[in-house]
Amino acid sequence: MTDSYREGMVVRPYERITGDEVRSLDRASRSILEDIGLQCFNEEATELFSKNGCRVEKHDERSYTIKIPGSVLTKALSSTPSVVKLGARDPKNSLLLDAEIPRIYFGSGSETNIWLDTEIETFVSEKDPTVKKRLPVFVEKRGTIQRLATAARLAEELENLDFFIRPVNIQDEDITEDNHDVNKFFASLSNTTKHVQAGLTSLDQLDNVLRIAELIAGGKEALKENPVISFITCTVKSPLQMVDDATQKLIEFSKRGLPFVVSSSPQGGSTAPITETGMVAQINAEILSGVALTQMVNPGSPVIYGSVPVRARMDNLHDMYCAPEFNQYNIDCIQMARYYKIPCYSTSGVGDSKVPGIQATIEKFFTHIPIAMSGAQYIHYSFGLLDRTNTFCPVQAVLDNQHIGMIKRFLKQPKFDKNDFDESMEQIRKVSASSQKLYARFVRKGLRSGEIYSHYPFEDKDGQDRVIETALGHMNELLSRPAKTVPSETEDEIFGKVPGLLPRLKKNH
Amino acid sequence: METKELIEKIKENVIQGRINKEDEGFDEGLDGEPGTVELIEEAIKTDVDAEEMVINGLTAGMEIVGARFESGEYLIPDMLASAEAVGAAMDLLAPHLEKSGVKSRGKFLIATVKGDLHDIGKNIVSIMLKGAGYEVIDLGTDVPAEKIAETAEQQKPKFVGLSALLTTTMREMENVINTLKEKGMRDDVKILIGGAPTSREFAEKIGADVHCADAFQAVEYTNSIH
Numbered sequence: 151m152t153d154s155y156r157e158g159m160v161v162r163p164y165e166r167i168t169g170d171e172v173r174s175l176d177r178a179s180r181s182i183l184e185d186i187g188l189q190c191f192n193e194e195a196t197e198l199f200s201k202n203g204c205r206v207e208k209h210d211e212r213s214y215t216i217k218i219p220g221s222v223l224t225k226a227l228s229s230t231p232s233v234v235k236l237g238a239r240d241p242k243n244s245l246l247l248d249a250e251i252p253r254i255y256f257g258s259g260s261e262t263n264i265w266l267d268t269e270i271e272t273f274v275s276e277k278d279p280t281v282k283k284r285l286p287v288f289v290e291k292r293g294t295i296q297r298l299a300t301a302a303r304l305a306e307e308l309e310n311l312d313f314f315i316r317p318v319n320i321q322d323e324d325i326t327e328d329n330h331d332v333n334k335f336f337a338s339l340s341n342t343t344k345h346v347q348a349g350l351t352s353l354d355q356l357d358n359v360l361r362i363a364e365l366i367a368g369g370k371e372a373l374k375e376n377p378v379i380s381f382i383t384c385t386v387k388s389p390l391q392m393v394d395d396a397t398q399k400l401i402e403f404s405k406r407g408l409p410f411v412v413s414s415s416p417q418g419g420s421t422a423p424i425t426e427t428g429m430v431a432q433i434n435a436e437i438l439s440g441v442a443l444t445q446m447v448n449p450g451s452p453v454i455y456g457s458v459p460v461r462a463r464m465d466n467l468h469d470m471y472c473a474p475e476f477n478q479y480n481i482d483c484i485q486m487a488r489y490y491k492i493p494c495y496s497t498s499g500v501g502d503s504k505v506p507g508i509q510a511t512i513e514k515f516f517t518h519i520p521i522a523m524s525g526a527q528y529i530h531y532s533f534g535l536l537d538r539t540n541t542f543c544p545v546q547a548v549l550d551n552q553h554i555g556m557i558k559r560f561l562k563q564p565k566f567d568k569n570d571f572d573e574s575m576e577q578i579r580k581v582s583a584s585s586q587k588l589y590a591r592f593v594r595k596g597l598r599s600g601e602i603y604s605h606y607p608f609e610d611k612d613g614q615d616r617v618i619e620t621a622l623g624h625m626n627e628l629l630s631r632p633a634k635t636v637p638s639e640t641e642d643e644i645f646g647k648v649p650g651l652l653p654r655l656k657k658n659h
Numbered sequence: 660m661e662t663k664e665l666i667e668k669i670k671e672n673v674i675q676g677r678i679n680k681e682d683e684g685f686d687e688g689l690d691g692e693p694g695t696v697e698l699i700e701e702a703i704k705t706d707v708d709a710e711e712m713v714i715n716g717l718t719a720g721m722e723i724v725g726a727r728f729e730s731g732e733y734l735i736p737d738m739l740a741s742a743e744a745v746g747a748a749m750d751l752l753a754p755h756l757e758k759s760g761v762k763s764r765g766k767f768l769i770a771t772v773k774g775d776l777h778d779i780g781k782n783i784v785s786i787m788l789k790g791a792g793y794e795v796i797d798l799g800t801d802v803p804a805e806k807i808a809e810t811a812e813q814q815k816p817k818f819v820g821l822s823a824l825l826t827t828t829m830r831e832m833e834n835v836i837n838t839l840k841e842k843g844m845r846d847d848v849k850i851l852i853g854g855a856p857t858s859r860e861f862a863e864k865i866g867a868d869v870h871c872a873d874a875f876q877a878v879e880y881t882n883s884i885h
Contacts, residue, residue, distance in 0.1 A: 604734070
């Protein structure tokens with residue numbers, strides 16, 4: 151892999167809990183793994199745990215109780231890499247996830263079933279028919295492979311989106327379990343030059359998916375150097391149950407040394423304690439059990455600490471991502487990952503709102519800012535999600551791109567070099583000696599270079615709220631740009647060698 | 660440098676908002692290059708017609724700046740920097756224009772009224788008016804009505820601009836207008852008021868000629884009065 155990677159934003163991390171508190175959570179998680187244990191439904195994993203010194207007892211006909219001694223966990227953690235490199239079709243879009251450097255990247259995510267289109271209609275006042283207003287109307291559509299391709303094209307153009315996780319589930323009639331994976335990876339990879347990550351629906355398709363990635367990267371070895379794709383496995387079903395299918399995927403990814411996320415997503419108040427200490431101790435134990443397994447399969451294989459702790463909403467027990475507790479749980483997990491020196495996959499920008507607007511913006515900012523401030527290396531779910539993780543709205547993704555850009559700018563390291571001081575002092579000297587006492591002229595260069603923030607780009611000068619209409623216009627402009635597809639010869643080779651790809655995904659179809 | 664090239668450079672420097680060679684402008688590579696003031700000095704030395712400098716250099720440059728501001732390409736700092744460059748050029752050109760019989764667009768007396776020390780808005784108006792070719796007499800801040808009236812009596816300005824930021828000091832504007840009335844000068848001047856708490860209604864109530872919400876409205880109004 152080349153040494154170039156996306157700049158991201160290195161932050162000075164906000165820390166919610168002290169070093170002592172981190173260590174006490176570590177002790178609690180170790181105690182969960184050693185004394186309570188986890189229920190494992192996968193045979194191969196059970197054997198691996200047993201071979202590596204864990205206590206294994208039959209739980210029932212289908213599962214075993216695994217108890218991981220602290221020393222076994224410590225050994226596994228010692229071989230876990232602290233740096234994970236994720237490649238991209240354009241190597242300049244690669245990502246460097248270094249657990250010891252709080253460089254943040256934002257990306258998309260969630261496999262939503264609903265694609266929310268935005269249309270602008272004119273409404274007439276009942277009170278005064280001469281008063282007309284242009285307002286957004288949202289139309290729900292089904293996720294399709296073409297919409298996934300559009301989402302990837304949009305992702306390519308959103309400058310603050312650093313990696314692409316498919317935000318829409320493909321529900322075309324000709325998509326089956328056998329061709330789901332190859333089509334979703336190809337539709338993503340052929341429309342964005344950024345890193346592509348996804349879960350794998352069927353392990354049988356892993357080799358075909360890897361063949362696509364190899365042909366794009368330029369061969370088997372080239373893919374190792376530049377892993378243009380990576381995976382996500384949700385190995386543990388909370389509380390503390392290692393499921394068969396996802397665990398098998400973890401084992402296969404680790405055997406091949408593929409980078410992937412070991413993720414857990416317990417719900418505070420239903421599948422995990424609602425208390426901060428209880429939630430974090432449990433999710434940390436769940437993630438660590440998966441991380442330990444990766445190292446038992448293949449010491450040194452790259453893995454990302456996937457913490458997605460959420461709160462249960464008490465009127466319907468749905469996931470609630472915009473609760474204050476969500477931030478508390480997640481910031482603690484980011485600190486835990488840093489303690490173990492494993493890059494952290496975290497979450498921001500999910501809310502309960504079903505449409506773009508005030509509620510959506512507040513809910514998203516409420517998690518975007520603290521999670522970014524805490525220095526998670528890999529923040530997903532951040533673009534376009536609505537109604538928790540059920541809906542993807544491309545116009546919302548355009549708005550999120552703007553808002554994340556503002557947050558990145560706010561988190562930029564302070565500029566305290568001598569040149570900066572000298573320049574500032576010179577300005578103060580000049581302006582103090584002038585009759586007008588105005589610094590405005592010194593703003594111009596920074597405004598032009600983009601170093602200085604200008605103003606919210608979607609505002610309306612007449613004082614009307616036309617944010618969504620303006621963002622829609624911007625989205626259409628972005629999507630009118632030519633798609634950055636894979637070269638035709640590579641595309642032909644992929645279609646020739648990989649079964650199941652839909653011909654309509656070919657650019658000259 | 661040829662006259663045509665010199666005038667073109669003056670225009671370019673107005674567009675870049677560069678007063679003098681120390682100004683960096685915003686395009687690369689301008690540091691140390693002669694700015695508007697140095698170019699005007701060179702033009703004066705080589706007997707370039709002052710009126711031509713104003714029309715084809717300064718005004719032509721400002722027209723482009725105005726169009727860019729309208730289109731959103733330029734923002735207030737650009738407008739101000741260009742207007743400042745033109746203002747500095749006009750200071751140098753004033754005696755030469757007078758010699759050639761070119762009349763100024765008129766004197767504009769401006770002040771922040773008594774009790775008020777806020778002057779950012781007033782200063783922006785001053786810069787913009789100077790850049791538009793007016794002779795600006797700026798009395799500064801916390802200026803008593805008497806001083807404004809006395810200066811108006813001596814300088815005979817075409818316009819008087821009054822500024823206030825506070826609701827407590829805006830009432831002083833009426834006092835200035837009454838003092839001008841008492842001295843019999845009210846009808847000799849157009850009175851413009853501005854500042855955050857002021858409004859069109861307030862201007863009407865105290866007998867000012869116009870309320871300006873920003874510097875552009877002030878320039879637009881003065882340009883409309885012949």
